[in-house]
Amino acid sequence: MNRQKYSDAKENFLQRRYGVSLGRRYALAAASVVLFSVLGCSQVDSNKSVLAQSSLPQPETPLQKKTVNTDTKIVESSNKFGFKLFSEVLKNDTEKNIFISPSSIAIALAMTYNGASGSTQQAMAKTLELQGMNLPEINSSYAAALNQLLDNSDAKVQLNIANSLWANQDVSFAPDFLKKTQDFYQAKVSNLDFKDAAASSIINNWVKENTKGKITKIVETIEPNKVLFLINAIYFKGSWSNEFDKNQTAEYPFYVKSGEQKQHPMMSQKGDYRYYESEQFQAVSLPYGKDGKVSFYIFLPKQNSSLKAFDQNLNVENWDKWMTQFNEQKGFIRLPRFKTDYDVTLNDALKTLGMEEAFSNKANFSGMGKNFAISQVKHKTFVEVNEEGTEAAAATSVGMVATSLRQEPEPFRMIVDRPFFCAIRDNQTGSILFMGSIIEPQ
Template identity: 90%
Template sequence: MNRQKFSDAKENFLQRRYGVSLGRRYALAAASVVLFSVLGCSQVESNKSALAQSSLPQPETPLQKKTVNPDTRIVESSNKFGFKLFSELKDDQAEKNVFISPSSVAIALAMTYNGASGSTQQAMAKTLELQGMTLPEINSSYAAALKQLLDNQDAKVQLSIANSLWANQDVSFAPDFLKRTQDFYQAKVSNLNFKDAAASSIINNWVKENTKGKITKIVETIEPNQVLFLINAIYFKGNWSNEFDKNQTAQYPFYITSGRRKQHPMMSQEGDYRYYESEQFQAVSLPYGKDGKFSFYIFLPKQNSNLKAFYQNLNVENWEKWMTQFNKQKGFIRLPRFKTDYEVTLNDALKTLGMEEAFSNKANFSGMGKNFAISQVKHKTFVEVNEEGTEAAAATSVGIVATSLRDESEPFRMIVDRPFFCAIRDNQTGSLLFMGSIIDPQ
């Protein structure tokens, strides 16, 4: 009886205090459980639907897969690989502009890495600085990193990252390999008739679309033994947080070398910047958009130094140290307005960095299928810097061929009608007695 009175008193108190009875509270709680269950089922169905649609291009949509934890090691490895790759390329083209996207190359090769096995996988891991990470860790970390990159709420900054696999319809690939590229890299997977003359145009149109027309061609021709293309495309457009006044842009000298200069349009601005200065260089960070999530960094060797000396200290360890040294400071900046594009085949650089086996008949890509090797890694970029901001795009293509289908080499033609290198060698000892380049035979 006392228990009943207590229950009734509690009921009356809740009715007066909260306007709800015990019976209704239990009903609401039950309804909440049902509601969350429905939402949970809906989310599962949504994820299933996303997986089913993962073969469709989703360049500007953040990843919709299961939640994965970011791993800073994947960013560090991509940056470290990027500095190594840049070092190889700038040494080969000392007098030319070199502009690469380490992220684009790293992502394209990470997808390819999913098909590598044995010593080929070990060589790629060393080159890509992925040692110490398992394949699931690498994939989930890239998925999380891509999600974070694309999580952009700033209307003044556009960023899209898209991946695709284009498979020869006459060749079968390991389903697990294709599924991982879809699940973790949101790759569009398409089967194409590689014998069709229009196949390369289909691939190039995808690249053109996902770089906003800045890169129109990444695949020149499709060879008979070609079985697969793995492609990454990145597009970035950011307006400066503080745009340059076009009226302040004027012609000033730009010194290409110590003895060679030209007049060039230079943009000028003064304000508060994140700035760092050492004995060797000045450095400034120019932010994009409202929140400054992205910035354009400029490192200018001092007049008593040069880029060659700067490059001797350019590595991921120093870069990370430099990034902590920037402080807010008032100042004036003048920089050139410029636009350039860059194209390079990365085979030689990647071989030098340790990936030679992946390009040879010894390549082991059994995770993809049988008897595959990389034929060509091609990289193209575009960048324009002006008063409004920066527009940049990159595309990387990894071509895969079937080693068992390689045709016999055709007889070569060598027409020595341009400058050439020559040498006189003792073939018994290997000694090079003479070497030189003939620019103007007389």
């Protein structure tokens, strides 16, 4: 990418800010937190913090929206990484509901990637599916993709993405790393006295505000070796394009993984849907808002198959193929009203995917500072689906320590009464905001 295109992409992105004031009842919220601390000797100067010296702008008012063309490579890399990560998580959590935010995790790790160098950067590029893209291209592509995600005129479907960087006031960081984080990811940059007991509350309050109260605490205590928190928060709020009639909700059996039957509140609806059916599963898209820019996708394995068999075929190549197979069709759907929460430590999954060096004393984050390494990647989520909409939240903390014509088909019937896969997808960009396997609705 030449310098002019690079500058133009930055300028386009800076026309947007991430904060959005929302006011409807049902919401989908996600927060990713990247937590950094020092491994070894960091560059410390209590009087000459690079952050303190930097007077980087902090936009506080919405800027004019501007539509840009998203680089599909960055969406494909984020989705591919998300499916790989989901597959690894499934290996260790086969007996409970799983729900993650691949977009949130990818954005958080993309910001972290700006501080990586050498073989650590190469390993992260492989894991995040960023190979073949240089750093300026990655950053400007993410800026453009985020800009387009946020370009929404539907009052019933609103999306907020916010980033922040909280640094120990006694530690200096590479100014180029800070500036990239702010220029391309519009991060709020702040100095804090990490020795002050109130520091964690300040960070948690920012997360709470930017997830509309869905995530209230991501930092428990700030240990002495912690020097940096890099946080991403995603908040989506929408209601169904066609809300479910509460009077149609009734108790029906749901068959859990063991085959045991349990009575559960099920929502029912008839209408025209984007629908796809194969030999292995039924799938339907339930849109939010007036234009269906974002949808809730449900994949229900057939009786002669299973969610495990579906998961084994779940990858970005099949996903992209399936997305082209949906067609308008009349039908009936019965869907459980459910909510679930989930938490997982992603260290082992990310190491298996190729990021092991980033967790070791061989880690090279010299683009950020001296002797940094990742200690822990923690992910927590919550989701609730009911007659009026969807509400969900996710938090990710990454800790760094010092070291044509066709015959009209028959109307379908889709009874979601057994374990199923679901995803929330931005249909305009193709970005998968959330995905999960629901074994037993609670």
